[in-house]
Amino acid sequence: MGVNVLKGGAFEPWLASAQKLSSDGRTLTVDVDKKATWSDGKPVTAKDVVFTFQLVKKTPALNSSGVSFQSVAAQGEKTVVFHFDKPAFTQVASILQQYIVPEKYWTGKNPVTFTNPDPVASGPYTLKRFDPQQISLALRGDYWRSRIQVKQIRLPVVNSATEISQLTSGQEDVSGGAIPNLEKQYVDKDPAKNGYFYPTYGALILVFNHDKGALKDVHVRKAVELAIDRKQLIQLVTQLGADPISQTGLDAATQGKWLDPAYKEAVQTDLAGAKSQLQQAGYTLSGGKAVKDGKQLTLNYIEVADFADSVQRARIIADQLGKIGVKVNVQPLASGTYTDTREKGDFDLAAYGLAYGAVPWQIYNPLLNSEFAGTPNGGKAQTNNYLRWRDKSTDGLLNQLANTGDEQTQIELTRKLEKIIVDQVPYVTLSNITAGCAWSSRNWTGFPSKNNPYDICAPWNGGPAFENVLAHLKPVK
Template sequence: MSGTPRTPLTRSVLIGTAALALALTGCSATPTASKGGGSDSLTVNLGFAGTTINRNFNPFSLKATQGTFGFQYESLFGFNILQGGKFVPWLATAYDWSDGGKKITLHLDPRANWSDGSKLTAADVVFTVDYIRDQKLQPSSGTFAYKKATAVDAHTVEITFAKPAYSKLNVIGGLTPVPAKLWKGKNGATYTNLDPVGSGAYTLRQYSAQQLTFEARDDYWKQKDVPVKTVKAPVVAGSSEIGKLLRGDIQWSGGAIADVKKQYVSADPENHHAWYPTYGGLFMFFNHTKAPFDDVHVRKGLSLAVDRSELARLGNPGMFNDLNLTGLDTKTQGKWVDAQYADADQPKPEPAAAYKEFEKSGYQKKGGRLVGPDGKQLSFTIIEVSDFGDSIQRDKVLAEQLKKAGVKVDVQALPSGQVDQRRREAKFDVVVGGAVYGNTPFSFFQDMLASKNAGVWCNYGHYKSKKVDALLADLEGSGDEATIKKTSAELQKVMVDDVPAAPLITIGASAEYNSEHWTGWPDEQNPYANPAPWSGTTNAMSILLNLRPANGK
């Protein structure tokens, strides 16, 4: 996807942003010599919204300033979705499930401390869990229901639940503890926390409306010597981003640059790098509450008529791929893709197969038009957000592809609020949107297929199936990897056989970086972290702690 989010990479943030799909930002610029950063500093585009930086370092606020997470407040642990959900320890080094998934024990790193020098303890974690619940906060990292949180000792936390909570693991890991001594009595909904005390590798050295400057702690608990001593995060307008990258004014960015290989990488192939790894997929969602989309053969026919390879090339050739028909990306989610679907790809349209499916529903080709039993041409409208010109263009390309199959497709641009309302109320034909992956396939399939999510999350098509709901319940209650794979395989079969939504192409976390002064960046050969600077605590910080000066000093 090219309309990538500029906020921490969490499920709640990504689902909404993935639906924007293929927003191609950036503009042409003339390459100039890169001047890079200082010997121990790095300038990064964190993607601040607007033209000024809001000073709000409250990790429980949905309006928290970029740099709050990771730089200053850290999560308990994370999962690398680029490696099939690999566990990434952080404040917590391990966790144990017991009582059939009704209790989790978190083991904290005893080295962890706050930037004021005091120790981070289990009491701080318990305080944070209760603080979020008691104040009814909705932080971007999400919330979870629980019965009780207890500090067993200074470095051990137990959380108990009313029912198996395996599916909550990703959200539990995303918890960002705060020091209880400083947050007691604070209103978590309104407190802006101007001078944060966190456990992260950096403290805020300077704030201005145009730039944040972070300075590495000399007592950071996780790594004694933080290689990047200073991180500068200026406001960067989308129109100036490519120029600043080419000049070396910024060395790391999470912006989606149109035709990034040509515009950025080719200017200095040795030092300019762009990697947009897959974190989810783009789908054509059918409205299952109305004909003809309640007919599986129509859905299959439409899916078979799509040229996914053409869609993948739009705007950013070489950065995206056609999506496996299970909806799971075989590169990053291959661990979970059932063997029988490993090659379930359809990059090019298959007209003959499409026509056979349409024929099963009584449609016939007449004069280049696909006509149903009622004598009318198969026609529908794709609704799209009017602000997303590139997404509208993509939908028009999709319409032209389906026209070759005899289907008449119109694209209707509407204000964002109207698109959201129509999706919720099932007052549309087809909408194109995204869905994202988690540490297991559960959250992906739950968001896309659960009856209770009809019209929300990513079940935009209002798909409902008692069989699927039962499978999701089994998957939610399982903490065993073999069982997860087995149940996931059945849900993959539903995606392929029933086509609740037609998988189109991968969506990726856009990242550009310059290796002239810093090496050790993640890439396709070593995907140790999501490369986007907005990608959340364990990702961005893993990168900053892994970077090394290019001169070897």
């Protein structure tokens, strides 16, 4: 099923047509759509779903959401039943968003290393071309779900400059890239046909490695939090529609009902306050340096070298922290090296994106649950807790959230978690993350917009959201 962030995290039918959780939260029944078929023409069955979840359960690298269940079994051809040893109210969204693979083609394969060269899937398209220059998809003639009129999708690899020219010339119809000065460079050239839609999708945070000495001190973390100028970051590193948001990581526009009004506003830059926090941590400011035991406070900030805007952001943050005497070494790394370095904990600072789901527990649990923190000092982190945040109060609240299906209780518990995030600063929230697209109505109409915000249109987002967009598109006659 899809989760529509723009509709408060509402579930929308997709491969599953219905789902029901028992009143005690220990049994989840999911019905696979009776019409669903794989692209080889075979039906999608309950056995495929069971196979997929058993694969996820025994392969930690695939279980990024931390899904846990006692058993999963097929009940007939199209019904799947999950049993849990404790209430699973907050797990439902993660389970319903799991992509399903066909048992026939994945049996006996290593799911971590298998490249799936001839993919068979349940979606509306099949793969026709895959190379470093372009991905091409062709519409299935037998697609079982929605009527889609877009017969072919071409996904070329382009840079920002090429992207703009291809959009304006009609070679491209939609782009999910970060185009600088989008309104001036693109929309204003033909306002009748050129448009965009970039709603909030999640939050951009700066994570601390809590296994590192200096960052174990909350005063050091608060100093970093207060020294960062979020507005400057947004002005200098282009991200359309970005704004500073609550330190909790929740954006009031889409996550308002969960957000404590006391934490609604973003943290304001306060250099004097930041320096005071460093002093409380035992540092003295000498010659423009924050010094303790004769050494300047120095932090290593890792980033993916290929992400030019992210590296630029890291350098700006380094300059901002320099104003309170903290030295930041920015380390651009190759993608694979970056991932390995982050997992091993060989860093102090790193940026990270949170994608909202049906409930805040979906982002907080993998991010902050000590179960996913790995072993201290160099142990490989599991899933998303690269922070190595280990806190009994946090774990307790996450556990309580997982055991209640009452929304008001969930709100109260979530707000207690927010207080920990605000008071203890396990990470620093920089801004919201917007996800969407720039589009041209030269060839197709029906893209989402501010006046018709039915879903997120970022092509890279894929899944139910972009299929929903494709189903709305109509050719210009």
